[in-house]
Amino acid sequence: AQKVTQAQTEISVVEKEDVTLDCVYETRDTTYYLFWYKQPPSGELVFLIRRNSFDEQNEISGRYSWNFQKSTSSFNFTITASQVVDSAVYFCALSEHGSGNTGKLIFGQGTTLQVKP
Amino acid sequence: DGGITQSPKYLFRKEGQNVTLSCEQNLNHDAMYWYRQDPGQGLRLIYYSQIVNDFQKGDIAEGYSVSREKKESFPLTVTSAQKNPTAFYLCASSFGVLPTDTQYFGPGTRLTVL
Numbered sequence: 001a002q003k004v005t006q007a008q009t010e011i012s013v014v015e016k017e018d019v020t021l022d023c024v025y026e027t028r029d030t031t032y033y034l035f036w037y038k039q040p041p042s043g044e045l046v047f048l049i050r051r052n053s054f055d056e057q058n059e060i061s062g063r064y065s066w067n068f069q070k071s072t073s074s075f076n077f078t079i080t081a082s083q084v085v086d087s088a089v090y091f092c093a094l095s096e097h098g099s100g101n102t103g104k105l106i107f108g109q110g111t112t113l114q115v116k117p
Numbered sequence: 118d119g120g121i122t123q124s125p126k127y128l129f130r131k132e133g134q135n136v137t138l139s140c141e142q143n144l145n146h147d148a149m150y151w152y153r154q155d156p157g158q159g160l161r162l163i164y165y166s167q168i169v170n171d172f173q174k175g176d177i178a179e180g181y182s183v184s185r186e187k188k189e190s191f192p193l194t195v196t197s198a199q200k201n202p203t204a205f206y207l208c209a210s211s212f213g214v215l216p217t218d219t220q221y222f223g224p225g226t227r228l229t230v231l
């Protein structure tokens with residue numbers, strides 16, 4: 001069965017520290033897509049990245065980077081030199097090719113990141 | 118500016134009342150979705166719609182109803198049959214319902230049953 005696990009419920013760091021948010025997924029599909037979303041205190045989910053299962057290259061976008069490893073079924077997210085504005089809940093999500101045309105996203109429980117000044 | 122709007126931001130309801138949450142998008146997306154978020158949990162899919170006049174149940178549709186009369190609008194009604202309706206409700210839209218179609222979210226409505 002498909003599942004997304006974010007084992008870290010809450011993380012607290014001091015500004016300028018690097019922090020990694022873990023995401024482990026389960027799927028029987030060979031074609032699937034992984035997403036990260038950020039939910040700031042305002043509540044809206046903000047799309048950060050989408051990665052397909054055939055592309056294991058790591059991605060970097062400014063202070064954000066993502067490490068996708070199929071061997072360990074993980075899609076971890078690292079923030080370098082964290083800032084107070086990074087404080088939010090971060091969600092990892094999975095969609096499967098085999099789910100048909102439903103657009104169904106399976107979300108992890110989310111990790112609350114607090115960055116202290 | 119293109120985006121998704123939800124109203125109201127906060128909603129209070131007495132037990133036994135139906136309430137309707139609004140969701141409007143001007144992104145020209147065909148697909149729209151409703152999710153429910155409870156504290157400390159991920160999002161769960163309530164309903165989704167691929168196209169006007171068509172919608173499908175998600176994982177937790179009981180006690181909810183939707184309509185899709187216009188491409189831009191996908192209102193959600195929380196009925197009195199929903200046993201535990203207090204939650205944060207998020208609307209999303211995407212170009213289509215393929216696994217590759219990224220979903221974009223609105224600001225949410227926080228519903229509290231008194």
